[in-house]
Structures are given as structure tokens and as C-alpha cells.
Amino acid sequence: MTVTEEAPLSPAGNPMGFGRMIRKEDARFLRGQGNYVDDVNLPGMLHGAILRSPYAHARIVSIDTSAAEAHPKVKAVITGKILETLKLAWMPTLSYDVQSVLCTDKVRFQGQEVAFVVAEDRYSARDALELIEVEYEPLPTVFDARHALDADAPIIRDDLDGRTDNKIYDWEAGDKAKCDEVFANAEVVVKQSMIYPRVHPAPLETCGSVASMDKVTGQLTVWTTTQAPHAHRTLYALVAGLPEHKIRIISPDIGGGFGNKVGIYPGYVCAVVGSILTGKPVKWMEDRSENLMSTSFARDYHMTGEIAATKDGKMLGLRVDVLADHGAFNGVAQPTKYPAGFFHLFTGSYDYPVAHCNVRAVYTNKAPGGVAYACSFRITEAAFLVERMVDCLAFELKMDPAELRMKNLLRPEQFPYTTPTGWEYDSGDYPRALKEAMRIAGYDELRREQAEKRAAGETMGIGISFFTEGVGAGPRKHMDILGLGMADGCELRIHPTGKAQLRISVQSQGQGHETTFAQIVSHELGIPPEDIEVIHGDTDNTPFGLGTYGSRSTPVSGAAAAVVARRIKDKAKIIAAAALECSVDDLEWEHGRWFVKGDHDKGQTIQESAFAAHGTLELPEGVEGHLDASVVYDPPNLTYPFGAYIAVVDVDMGTGHVKVRRFIAVDDCGPRINPMIVEGQVHGGLADGVGMALMEVMAFDENGNHLGGSFMDYLLPTSMECPSWELGETVTPSPHHPIGAKGVGESATVGSPAAIVNAVLDALQIRHAEMPLTPAVVWRAIQGNPLDRPDLAIE
Amino acid sequence: MDVTMNVNGDEVTRDVEPRLLLVHFLRDELRLTGTHWGCDTSNCGACTVWIDQQPVKSCTTLAVMAGGHDVRTVEDLDPGTGLDPVQEGFMLEHGLQCGFCTPGMMMTARWLLDKNPDPDEATIRECISGNICRCTGYENIVRAVRWAANHEADATANQPEGASA
């Protein structure tokens, strides 16, 4: 069966393979029966709360916890001093830096963890925080990355030996000399700097965990909001010196992740220590302001791009310089070899003969993080940059941005295509996707309408973006996180009655793995999806793997599921041949059944093979009984989904208010396992784009005070800001993935912000303005007095 | 202090601190964990429950304020005979992903349909604008509510003459 054929229906009416299928996981969520971390309630459980720094940069002179300890309901007060005795005051980050768990020397960002209280209930724990006296000696702050390397900038990381400045790294990709030569001779060079401001993934469920240490058995069980349970288990073992076979990480139902739940936060470690010290389970759940102020932010990239082109719009080269604000600790979560993530993909979807980029990362007095919010390891920043640059070029050349893109997009015959930075795009037909988006949008008609409106004094804008993503990290030989290779295990057991359990290493935060992974197995084996239980999110019951982020579930773990099912199919063939007393070469497969070539009635269903495998049937020499298999899938390359997006906006010139009237998204993620779920993923990412383009920003004042510490200040898109999305698709399978699928979870978040920003600027007929395009920012731009830094409360 | 309220048809009395929030009362005292919290500033709506048929945000309501009143949570939405049309709509139209906003969203949607059985898209969007969803981009939630409206209209139309709704 090929993927484009309609799958036959199962007895329960589900597709035996790919197609729209109602999600299995919904039954519990709809009834309020989900099991999120904060729903875990253990006998004798205590509650933890964190005291956080009010300063962005201050030396700790003293901490007095005596009053808190005297609180009748307090069971323990933990400070950095206590953690020092356990060698846990500092922990490694995912980027080979260290981060303070509870501060011992000085606080380096507002909201940093200073002390941890364990008490009988949530309220008492927070009461006791008020009883802790901390004397601080405030220090000068640096919160603007542009000043992090000034000679008089305070040194943030004086804990690191020999630090004399705030630089983390300089990194480059591409051929600088060749690129400079092209620029020196180009007819047209367009240069533009832009900020992708600091934003936050803000999943609706905040982060937290329940840690339970059984002192008798030495078993540590942690229910925690993690997108990567196996990686967390190994890290707990490495950091705390706990034996890995005695650690069980359970990632139950997770209320959204978006990269916010990849790393280990100090609160998780404190809950474990709290449980060790008190002998009781300890729950720690952060509140929303803690989530926004201290957990993994996203972006904060200050980018300057330059395009070299001919006068008629043929792009010749792209040069980029980036200043990356990593906050007080380098805590980005990305493969080791790639300090700037996959920013290499900054040439996007275009045929640039040469390109070069330099990224300089610095410490500032802001929270650590940086790779999150569905960014596909910085491809969001890269895609935004190149799509803004293309529009800047179109602006200068007075060309239609669609025409300019069409002229420069990679052509189908160029695939597999190697970028100027050495990455190989697997497959694509870009012009087809852009044409499809323009067809759905009625592009020419929109331009006509725009001209009429302009003539009548009204303002509308049309914005395009085209993105290419690289997802499914990644090939083991290139990609690891803290030394752990990015391959994923998968186990499939077919029980005697033909029902199956699939154990996967990745974990769902809403993506619907319990459904799609069952569909993958059903597609391969013809077992009804309702007969396949997908087990995930529990390290004791699933094989090792690095988790769900960077849109890697389908490209890596989905491939593993297909491959493990194929192993089962091969074994079922041997069993069927033994049962049917024929040679394996005489058998042919149809969906769910091996049969004898030329004698269709003579065969064995996969369910019959399963029973026979567990029965007494004599099997050939060397073939074991039962019908189980396990694999570890090492992806040969990333997969490269792409898409063409068009936004139509109306701008109120009196107030600066932007209304997204229409949004057209054509995505190509290869074959769609469950189109309903794919569309849902795209919808969610498009809303993220509206948020980032128009509303979301983590702003700071001149003292490093965080100005976005609640949903009253950090604005998320609601149903009112989002239009009704118009989706389309093209299908270009990945040639190296077993079912051709490419991953889609982050596509829309990567691709959509530029389309909306481009549309607003098209409406205003100006070349550039900084995100988020709030009414104030737009209004200032209209007045010809643009705001330089919407992310700072200064000018 | 003692507080007595009716929760999902059952009368409950508990000795609580006056400052206890309703959301924590429901979740921690009564173990009704279908009601979530996502912000504690009345912005996200994950904590939406009904008090006397009106949706409220239980993260900014004290438990004692619900004393003497009827509280309804997502656990009571399923009428016991299968899913409420709102639940069915969310399932069929893929109106949920991580499921965290879903209970609050459905309580708001149920209230809307009780008031206005045939809301148009703009009405639905406005009504759920106090409930944030980070996953779905709202499109399928709007469709889910429309599905429920259509389905309830059908169910009413099919009822024999004289039957009460």
C-alpha cells in the first residue's frame, strides 16, 4: 500500500494506516481525567516553593532562614550552602556551561533561585518564603546585549575561571572570502538590521515535578513536565550521582511544551533534594510569573543581514551578523556541535551561490535559555531573517515580493541540494508550494484590491514568507546532547491474540502520539489502530531516546516505529511459511496478511501469525518464538519540510492596530499520517506567529526588571486576534525516511511571523520595523519615528 | 472556617482557610483535577468552572465565596449517558491537543450554547476570548462549538412534539 492510497477501515471505523482518525487520548482529556504533574497526589506529599531574587545582579551578603524554619508547617529550608555539601549547588546546562541551582555567590538575573522551602501545603510553603531574610548588595547590570562587551560592562560569570568579559562564543559558517568578493562586485546590496526579540513559549501548564525518594529501596521516582524523560534520567544520574537503574522519570500528560520543558530546572533538582532530606514525596509547581521570568525563553537574536543581487533581482549572496543574548548561563538545548543551533539554514529556500554568517553569543543579566518556542534549533530566527531580507530587497528594487521569490527559489531539479553552509536538503518543490498558496489566496486579486484601497485611502497589506526547516535531529555521528546521541529506540510486542503494544522513546505534549504512532504500525502491519497501545513518557517502560522537540518525533521515532513494524512483518513471514508449509519466497504480503503467491485463499493474518509464534508451531532453526522486535533508529539526515505562507492584514492608520484578516498556509511535510492532527499542529503554530509578530515580547527596564511577568503583561493571542486559517498542502516525500514523512510540529511557528510582519510593512509601505508590531510600535512607524527597541523600556 | 457548597450535585462541607482559592479547593480538597490553572491572574481561563450557571475563573475566586452556591466542573459535563455535545464536538473537530485548556474552554462553550443555541463564528470567538489555548490556534475549537450547536439543533428538531428539552 502506498501512502496516497486510502487506507481500509478497521472494525471500529478507523483507518488501518494513514488518514483522519479521532485521537485515542481525547477520551480522558474530555472528561477532565488527564493526569498532569500537578494532578499527582501521593500519600504524605509535601510542597516546595522557591524564593527568587528581586535583583537582576546582586551579591548575596547573607541569608537568614531561621524564622522560616520555625514555621510550624515547614519541614525543610534548603539554601545553596546546603546544596554545596551535596555538591549540587551548581548543575551542568545542556551547553556545557554550569548553572546555579540555588545561589551561593551572587544572583545573575531577576527571578533566579535563592532558597527552597518544603512545607506541608502550598500556601504554607509560600508563607515561609516571606520569612527568609536575604541581604543583597546590588551590582551594575547589563541587560542589553549590545553593551555586554563594553569595556566597563560588569562581568557576569566571575564564577568561571579567568573570565574577563561576557563573551560566550564566536561561531561562523560559510565562506567569508568568497562572499565578500561577491558583495564587492554586486550591482545591488541591501542591508538591514532587525531584532527577533526575547519571547517565551509559555505552555498553558507551567513547569513542575513531584519527586519521591524511597529510602529503603533507593528508588527515585520523578513525575515531571519533561519533553525528554530519558535524557532527564541520565542527567539526574550524572548530576546527582544517583544510580541510573534506580531512577524512574514519568512524564505523564503534559500541558504543552514548545521547548519550554526540555531542560532541567533548579526547581526539579530542589524537589529531589527535598524528598531526600524529608523522606517524603515533594511537589514543586511554579506559578506563571516564575515560568515567564525564569524558565527557558526563546530568540533574543539581534541580526544584521545583507543581500547582494543584480538589478533585476537575481540573488547572489547573503551575509549575516548576529549578536545572541543567552542570558546569565548558557543553557541552550541543542546538539553539541552546533552552538548557534541550525542557524546554518539562514539561506532558507533560495539559490544563494555564496553565504556567510557570524554569530557572537554573550551573557547578560537575564534568564538563561534561548532554544525554545518551536524554533527547530534557531531555524525560526534564520527563516525570519532571510524572509525579511528578501522583502527588503523587493522594497528597494520595487519588485513584487512573490515574483522576486519565484525568481530565486530553489528549483525542484536542484534536490538533493547542498546549501552554501554544507547542509543537504532532501527533497522539495518550492515553486509548486508558492503557486498553490498564491492560488488559494487569490494573489493577483488581492493586489488589485490593495491598489483600490490605497486609492481610497485605506490600508491593507499582503505578506509572504517561504520557509525551509531541517527537522528530525539527528544523525548520531553529528548530533548529540551532552554526549547522548540523538537516535531513538522503539519496541513492538504483538501479543498472542494479535493486539499490540508499541513502546516509544519520545513523549507527547499534545501532538497525539498515541494515535499517530498506532497508525504507523497499522499502516505497516494491518493491525487495527484501536488494537495498538502506544506507551510513552515513562523511562521504566520505554526504550531510550532523546525526546520530543525540534519536530523530531515523526522523523526519528516515527521512522523507528515503521522499521520495527517491518521487522515484525519479516518475522511473521517466517512463521507464516512454517505454518503454511511453504518457502518464505512463495509468500506475498497484502495489508495485514501473508499469503501464498497464486493461491490467495491460502495465507495467515498477522494475528494468526502472532498466535502461532506464541504457540507450539515448529519454527525453523534459529528462529525464536513470540512476535516482538526492537530497533534503534539512527536517521541518515534531517528531513526538510517547507511551506509557503501568505498573510493579509488591515491596519488602522489612526490607532496602529493590525488585524490579520486572512492567513493562507501551504505546508509540505511529506505524506500526512493523520491530516487532522497535522492541520491542528499548523493551526497552533500560526497562532504563535500572530503572537510573536504582533504581541509577545519579554521586555526589561534599565535595571533588568522583567516587565512581562504575567499574562497581563506578556500577551498571548486569543481567539480574537487569530483569523480562520486557510490551509493547503503539497506532498514531497523525504527520500530517506521509511514512510517519507518529514515532521511538521514547528513549521508554522517558524514560517508565520515573517509573513505577518511583511504584510504589515507592505501595508505601511515602509522597509522595516521591529517586532512585535503592537499598536504603539505601528503608530510610531506611521509617524516616521520608529521604535528602535520594543523589547526595552528605554530609547 | 467551614464552607458548604454543592459541587456537581453533591453537597460538600470542608474546613478551609479563608484565603483558599476555589481552584485549589476543587483540585486539592475534592481531588477534582479536571479544573486546571495556568496563570492565577484571570487571564487564561484554564480554571473556568460554573457558579450558579455562570462561568467564573476559580483561580481568583475564594472557596468561601462559593459557599451556599452550586459549583459545576468539567467532571459533571458528561451526562452519564455518553458525552455532552460540546465534548463530542471537541473530539470530532480536534478541538484539543494537550488538553490543558480544554476543561475550561468546554465549560465556557457549554454556557454559551445554553444562552445562545446558534452562535455564529464571531460570537463564539468573542465568548471564548477569555480562555487561552496555546496549542490549537482556536480554529478547531470554533468548529467544535459549531458542531455542538448543529448537533443540538438536530437533536431538538428530532424530538417528538411536546417533549421538553
Ligand code: FES
Ligand atoms: S488560572 Fe485562572 S484564569 Fe488562568
Ligand code: FES
Ligand atoms: S490544547 Fe493545549 S492549551 Fe489548548
